Structures are given as C-alpha cells and as structure tokens.
Amino acid sequence: MRDVDLRHYWMPFTDNRRFKAQPRLVASAEGMYYTTVEGKKVLDGLATLWCVNAGHGRTPIVEAIRRQAGELDFASSFGLGHPLPFALAERIAALAPAGMGHVFFTNSGSEAIDTAMKMAVGYHRLRGEGTRTRFVGRERSYHGVNIGGTSLGGVSANRKAYSGILMPGIDHLRHTHDPQRRFVRGCAENGAQLADELEERIIPLHDASNIAAVVVDPVSASGGVLVPPKGYLARLREICSRHGILLVFDEVITGWGRLGAPFAAQHFGVVPDLITFAKGITSGAVPLGGVIVRNEIYDTFMGAQAAGMEFFHGYTYSGHPLACAAALAALDLYAEEKLFDIPLAAAFEDAVHALKGLPHVVDCRNLGFIGAVELAARPGAPGARAYEAFEKCWERGVFVRPIGDALAFCPPLIAEKKHLEELFGVTAEVLKSLS
Ligand code: PLP
Numbered sequence: 001m002r003d004v005d006l007r008h009y010w011m012p013f014t015d016n017r018r019f020k021a022q023p024r025l026v027a028s029a030e031g032m033y034y035t036t037v038e039g040k041k042v043l044d045g046l047a048t049l050w051c052v053n054a055g056h057g058r059t060p061i062v063e064a065i066r067r068q069a070g071e072l073d074f075a076s077s078f079g080l081g082h083p084l085p086f087a088l089a090e091r092i093a094a095l096a097p098a099g100m101g102h103v104f105f106t107n108s109g110s111e112a113i114d115t116a117m118k119m120a121v122g123y124h125r126l127r128g129e130g131t132r133t134r135f136v137g138r139e140r141s142y143h144g145v146n147i148g149g150t151s152l153g154g155v156s157a158n159r160k161a162y163s164g165i166l167m168p169g170i171d172h173l174r175h176t177h178d179p180q181r182r183f184v185r186g187c188a189e190n191g192a193q194l195a196d197e198l199e200e201r202i203i204p205l206h207d208a209s210n211i212a213a214v215v216v217d218p219v220s221a222s223g224g225v226l227v228p229p230k231g232y233l234a235r236l237r238e239i240c241s242r243h244g245i246l247l248v249f250d251e252v253i254t255g256w257g258r259l260g261a262p263f264a265a266q267h268f269g270v271v272p273d274l275i276t277f278a279k280g281i282t283s284g285a286v287p288l289g290g291v292i293v294r295n296e297i298y299d300t301f302m303g304a305q306a307a308g309m310e311f312f313h314g315y316t317y318s319g320h321p322l323a324c325a326a327a328l329a330a331l332d333l334y335a336e337e338k339l340f341d342i343p344l345a346a347a348f349e350d351a352v353h354a355l356k357g358l359p360h361v362v363d364c365r366n367l368g369f370i371g372a373v374e375l376a377a378r379p380g381a382p383g384a385r386a387y388e389a390f391e392k393c394w395e396r397g398v399f400v401r402p403i404g405d406a407l408a409f410c411p412p413l414i415a416e417k418k419h420l421e422e423l424f425g426v427t428a429e430v431l432k433s434l435s
Contacts, residue, residue, distance in 0.1 A: 024394055029056035032412060032419050034399065045393075045400045045423045047412045050221055050253040050370075051279030054333045055414040061285050061329040068325035077105070077319040085319030088327050092281075092292060095262040095331075097271040102298040104311075105290040105319045109252035109278035110144025112289040113215070116274045117148045118313050120213040120246045123297050126304040129244070132212040133169060136202055136245075140175035140223035141216060143250050143276075152215050155223055171202045173216075177226040182363040183356055184227070185349055191229025195236045199243075208243035213273075215248040218264035222253070224406045225365050225372035233270045246273040246297075252289070256280030256330075257340035257413050259368035267368070273297060283330040288323035339413040342369050347417060351424040352409065358431040360385060363406075371409040373427070375434075389430050398426040 006020045026034040026042070032055055034042045047053055054061065068084075075082045089103035104119070106112045117135065124132035137143065137152035144150075150159060151167035154175065159166060174197055181188055198214065218233060220226040233249075240247040249272040254264035256279070261267040263275060274297070278289030301310040317323070334340055342348075345368055352371035353364045363374035375385045386402040393400050393407075400423075401408045411423060 031055045031057070032415060041397060042394065043398045043419060043422050043426075044412060045398055045427075046408060046410045047280075048284055048399075049279070049401075050258075050410045051284035053256050053258070053280040053413045054283040054330055054337075054339060055412040058283065058330075058333060060333055061283060061326055064325040064329035065286060065322055068321050072321045074317075074321060076316060078314060078316075082319075082321060084321050084324035084328070088319075088324045088331075091328065091331050092277075092290075096275065096292045097263065097265045099271065099295055100275065100292050101295050102293040103290050104293065105288065105323075106278075106315055107287045107317050107320070107323075108144065108289045109250070109276060110146040110149050110289075111315060112252065112276035112278055112291050113143045113152065113250060114146045114148040115313060116215070116248050116276050116291045117152075117213070119274060119291060119293065119297065119311070120248065122311065123246070123300055124212055126300050129209065131210050132244075134206055134211045135167075135170045136173060136198065136211065136214040137170055138173040138175055138216050138220075140177065140226060141220050141250070142222035143215060143217070144252070171206070173197055173202070173214075175220065175223070175226060176228045176232060177224070179363075183353065184365065185353060186367050187227055188229040192231030192235045194229065195232050195239060198236065199239045203239075203243055203245075208245060211243070211245050213246035213248050214240055215250060217250040217252070218254045218268060219259070219367055219370060221370055221408070221410070222403065224374070224403045225367075225370055225408055227365055227367045228268075233268045237270050237272070240273075248272055248274045248276065250276045252276060252278045253280075253370070253410075254368075256283075257334060257342065258370055258410070260340065260342045260345055262340060281330065282323060282326040283333070285330070286320070286323040286326040288320070288327055334413075337414070342413055344415065344417065344420065345369060347420055348409075348411075348415075351420050354424065355428060355431065358428055360431060360434060369411060369413060369415075372403070372406045373409075373431075374406045375431075377405045385434060389427075389434060392430040392433065393426055396426045396430065398423055400427065 025037045027037045028035045092103045093101045139154035141154045143153045151170050255277040259267040273294045275292040282288045349366045352366045355373045360375040362376050365372050378384050386405045390402040
C-alpha cells in the first residue's frame with residue numbers, strides 16, 4: 001500500500017500524536033485476523049470495537065452489501081420507503097423479547113440513545129404525564145458521545161470537558177462494581193440492593209412524576225467490563241414498574257449474542273421498555289443502530305392523534321439499504337452458525353481467570369464473551385500500565401483494548417479454542433514482561 005499522510009485525519013478517541021508517531025494501520029481482515037499494512041497478522045481480540053461478532057470479511061455479508069449497492073444505493077425513509085428496513089424490523093422483532101415488536105433505525109449507538117430519550121419523553125407527554133422529563137443514568141456506564149448519551153453516561157473522562165453543556169435533569173446511580181469483591185466469575189451472588197438507591201434516594205428527591213426513564217447498559221463494557229450482581233437488573237425493573245418509569249437497556253454491546261442470547265434482556269430474564277442496539281447488528285460491516293420498542297409505547301404514539309406525523313425525529317440514513325442488507329445477511333449467518341450459543345463461553349471464562357496470579361493482576365471479570373483483566377495502576381500514572389500492555393500485545397500480534405488500567409477482551413463469536421489460547425497466551429506473556 002502506498003504511504004499515507006497521517007496528518008490530516010483527526011482520529012476519534014485516540015492519542016493522535018502518539019498514534020501518528022507509531023501507527024498501527026490495518027490493510028485487510030479475514031475471519032479472526034487483521035493483516036497490517038506491513039503484512040503482519042494480528043488476532044482481533046476485541047471484535048474490533050465490540051462489534052464484529054461474525055468475524056471479518058464474511059462472504060454472505062460482503063456479497064449482500066455488494067448486491068444491494070448495485071440494486072438500490074439509497075432511498076430515504078422520510079415518507080418514502082423500500083422493503084429492506086421493514087423486513088429487518090420484522091426479523092429483529094422476532095429476536096427481541098415478547099411484546100417488543102417495533103424498531104426505529106439510526107446509524108449508531110449514540111443516535112439510538114438520543115432517540116430512546118426522545119421516545120421516553122414523548123411517550124409520557126402523550127399520556128398526559130408531560131412532567132416526566134428527567135433521566136437516571138449510572139456511574140461508569142457509557143452511552144455514546146452525543147449530548148444525551150454523554151449526559152447519561154458516567155465515565156468522567158468523557159464528561160469533564162463538556163460539563164457546562166451536558167443536559168440538566170439527570171441523576172446517576174452508583175456503579176455496580178465492588179472493588180472488595182474480586183475475581184468473581186460471571187455475576188456476583190449479592191448486590192441486587194444496589195438498585196434500591198433508585199427508590200431510596202433518587203425517586204424521593206425528584207418525585208417519580210418527574211422521571212421519564214432509567215438507562216443502563218446491562219454490562220458496562222466500555223466502562224471497564226463491570227458485570228451486574230445477580231438480581232440487580234430485575235430489581236431495577238420492579239422499581240421502574242412500580243413508579244411508571246421506563247427502563248431502557250443500552251444493548252449496543254450486549255446485543256447480538258455477546259452474552260449467549262440475542263439480547264442481555266433474555267440472558268438476565270428482564271424485559272425493559274426500550275432496547276438500544278448498534279454494532280453487532282451488521283457485524284460491524286456497515287454502520288447501523290436503532291431502538292426496539294415495547295408495543296404499548298409504539299401504540300401510544302400511533303393512537304395519539306387522528307392523523308399526521310407521530311414522531312418528529314429521524315436521520316437521513318435511518319434504514320439505509322446497504323446497512324439493512326448487511327444486517328439481514330449478518331442475522332442469517334448468526335442463525336446458520338448458531339453463533340449466539342457461544343459454546344466456548346466457559347473456556348473463555350477459564351482463560352480470563354487463568355490470568356489471576358500474574359504480575360500486576362488485581363481482578364478478572366467476565367460474562368458471556370466479554371472479559372477484562374484489571375492491573376494495578378502505576379503510582380502517579382493511571383492507565384499507563386494497561387496502555388503499555390495493549391501496545392506490547394499488538395507488537396506480538398494480538399489486539400485488545402485498554403480501558404483505564406484494565407485490558408478488555410471481546411473476541412468475535414466465531415473464535416475457536418486455538419484463538420482463545422493465542423489471545424490469552426500472548427496477554428499472559430505480556431503481563432509477565434511489564435514493569
Ligand atoms: N452505548 C454503548 C453501551 C456503547 O458501548 C457504545 C459504543 O461503544 C455506544 C452506546 C455508542 O455507540 P456508537 O459508537 O455507535 O455511537
């Protein structure tokens with residue numbers, strides 16, 4: 001590949017100066033591996049950014065995109081239509097929990113979150129509860145980068161520069177991570193009572209009549225892989241239902257098989273009112289996100305007035321033909337290869353926890369095919385040790401993600417035992433080599 005000038009592209013969520021001094025550029029990808037511009041193979045231990053669930057370059061998805069581009073490159077969904085988003089919405093509704101039969105499309109997870117916020121406020125208003133405009137998020141949760149999602153989110157590094165322009169009217173629940181409880185496999189046994197803060201502190205403070213929705217990511221992946229304790233999400237559901245507050249699950253990462261079911265909602269046996277999704281719906285091949293909506297919410301919008309537009313919201317590319325074609329092909333592939341079953345989940349858990357005892361390791365966490373190892377921070381240099389581990393893993397042909405002082409793992413669902421061995425074998429070697 002010819003040399004590229006790296007100066008002009010302002011890279012997102014990247015230390016641009018460090019990257020441009022020592023770039024990591026991939027030229028192609030197939031299955032579990034990237035090939036760099038230098039021709040080196042690198043194992044994708046993070047499904048790139050928690051999204052390439054079917055692996056890279058899968059022929060049915062690639063062919064579907066190619067075919068669709070030649071047939072109908074674009075038609076908008078503003079008062080016009082084409083069959084694909086209807087077909088895709090039907091497929092998604094069939095995978096969603098019972099009673100969640102309607103789907104609104106966006107291009108990203110961030111847009112899905114802002115869409116869900118507008119839906120929640122709109123729904124209450126149409127039912128004569130227009131005072132319900134407040135939201136409740138959670139510390140260390142990540143809901144994307146638009147103003148709504150940044151405001152709901154609880155990762156302080158993402159919020160601090162924008163404090164003055166974040167939305168008012170948002171409270172945050174405590175995060176679910178207990179630093180005293182380490183090396184827990186899957187969900188901790190106790191801790192459901194963390195959800196009681198909603199009823200004991202936040203609702204009495206504002207009154208339920210002012211609260212539209214509680215928004216949580218079932219597993220806070222980008223927040224460092226924080227797994228909820230058993231019963232926590234069910235407790236949130238009970239409290240929300242008792243007070244007429246909507247519950248939104250942000251399943252941008254936990255959806256599409258990550259936890260061994262189509263959605264975390266099914267894994268945990270808890271049905272929210274809205275589910276936001278993105279990433280794995282197309283296995284990362286084309287941007288696509290959306291919101292899955294409980295029937296009663298959709299029906300409220302449809303029944304509110306005799307005629308006219310029901311929801312003043314949408315994106316130019318909502319339901320883009322290429323994205324829908326990619327998603328339909330990805331869903332076919334997930335079904336054909338039974339990828340949502342993740343038979344290697346137990347092996348993955350063992351591999352994550354086998355890192356216990358290696359230098360600097362202070363915690364290991366996992367659920368489904370998401371895991372993390374937490375390292376002790378270097379005094380005065382938080383994050384430096386995990387970042388160095390990430391760079392060394394890359395040099396040795398494995399891609400993982402540093403989050404603070406944790407290293408996150410989220411392999412494509414097609415990973416075989418040999419891939420897990422490579423991923424965790426290289427990680428272990430690197431941990432041993434760190435100062
Ligand atoms: N919500 C969650 C839980 C996420 O993990 C992410 C991205 O990682 C988002 C929302 C934002 O999605 P996007 O980057 O597609 O806007």
